[in-house]
Amino acid sequence: MIALSTAALAFVLRGWLAPILALIVVGATVARAGLGRAFLPFVLATLPLLISIVLIDVFLYPGATDTIMVIGPLRATGTGLTIAGQASLRIVAFALSVAVFALTTPTDDLLADLERRGMGRRATFIIGAAIQTIPRLAARAGEVADSQRARGLNTEGSVWRRVRGVVPLVGPMISGALSEVEERTLALEARAFSAPARRALLRPMPDDAAQRAGRWLLGLATIVLIVATISGHLALP
Amino acid sequence: MIEVRGLVHVYPDGTRAVDGVHLRIGDGEQIAIIGQNGSGKSTLVRHFNGLLRPTLGDVLIDGQLTAGLRVAALAANVGLAFQDPDRQIFAGQVRTEVAFGPHNLGLRSAALETAVTKALDAVGLTEQGERNPYDLGFSNRKLLALASILAMGTPTVVLDEPTTGQDLRGVERVRRIVADLAAAGRTVVAISHDMRFVAEAFPRVVVMRAGRVILDGTPGEVFAEANWGALAGTYVEPQLASRVGVRLGLGSTPTDAALIEALVKRPG
Structure with a gap:
């Protein structure tokens, strides 16, 4: 649930703050679940994408004129750099949120x-x-x-x-x-897959009131934030 | 000749599948490798053509280290027929499937046709040459996979569980193929759980357990009563002929023929 919220937020919200917040939440979840080592490959996997985003946005952002550096025929622009930074953060926050979900949720539990x-x-x-x-x-x-x-x-x-x-x-x-x-x-x-009766599920699912409340709260906060941003009531830096 | 010296193979997940095997297989020998599932048989033979590389130790084919050689090059010396034919069959026609290996080894036109025809004859699929492999039943697909290795004409042929899924006639056919290869002076290494087939078709039997060779000898020696404890330790049950022979006090009679002969010669 945390993962899905952060993924949705990172995807929808623009600017600097939202993806950074999302990344902080992801980081906290990873630390809490003790995923450090297993998480590393996912972080590395986003690198090629990031490098290409930065290169393309910094040098080829359309209409940007605030040149900060010139390398041969290529001009690096400040606008491009900002956009690249934000886009990268969003991508990383989104990808890592999904990674957290994949790492913390056994397929059997999900199903x-x-x-x-x-x-x-x-x-x-x-x-x-x-x-x-x-x-x-x-x-x-x-x-x-x-x-x-x-x-x-x-x-x-x-x-x-x-x-x-x-x-x-x-x-x-x-x-x-x-x-x-x-x-x-x-x-x-x-094995009676299409038998009409409802199946009894034998997998116990650890779930207490705090977790349930947390999930509701997160879901609600996500929706509120998204609506607020889209309708223009909330302008994040 | 295949020579294995102190071979150890550890998979990336830490499984020590082969744990110090020394083995020497002479030219023209026919040997069967037996032992419980997971005892390292398949891992061992995959070193013969370089599909797996030793973690420790050496494998030599005709005195040459496999370490520096590519699988495509080693395939000319050692043909390996896998357990599951469906992991290799891709062609739309039986003959094309069989021609794949020898074509890769450089055979062309008439020589290629001859190799394919001979291999199909050997497994009894000549009539099916124009059919689609997936129209054949499992046992025939398995024989097709075997034919596609035979057609390569390699000096050594490795068979991973060749009799699985075969009825009596199929097992008999595989036995005859092994005998034909033996007569042609080619080396055969087979992995099998079919002890009757092993005892009848192979003059030498190697028993593996937990990545090591624990017994190595003729069927008469390996299936002798003294070894039953060791065999049970790797989940191998001696075939009926051996058990009957021991029960009747006839000594080690690994094959039906040996048992009958011992019974005939029995005094009284």
């Missing part, structure tokens, strides 16, 4: 909770399947690559050579994923 809140089991299953597919496909890709290399497929060398290598690598992945669908469907049906 059980969605279903408890009345989401249909088909919809929950689709979300779950989509999340689980990624690691499975990655593992499968590794095995496919191994078996084709074992048959002498050279994945190094010229571009043409590599392009020709794509079909043997992608083919078994797609065909395998498709044929898996049928088996999964049958296996689900065999």
